[in-house]
Amino acid sequence: MTRWEYATAPLLVHATKQILDTWGQDGWELVQVVPGPNPESMVAYFKRPLAS
DSSP states (O other): OOOEEEEEEEEEGGGHHHHHHHHHHTTOEEEEEEEOSSTTEEEEEEEEEOOO
16 A cells, blocks of 8 residues: 655745746655635645655
């Protein structure tokens, strides 16, 4: 059975691609993006398999 670890990160509208690419290079898969605390930000939820 796969075990997962999870993380959240703020996304700034003007740097979304760069932020997502960085997390992806580290092996994180984007699960969901939700509105952040202000109109210029969002929150990204990520997951990746735990190393065994």
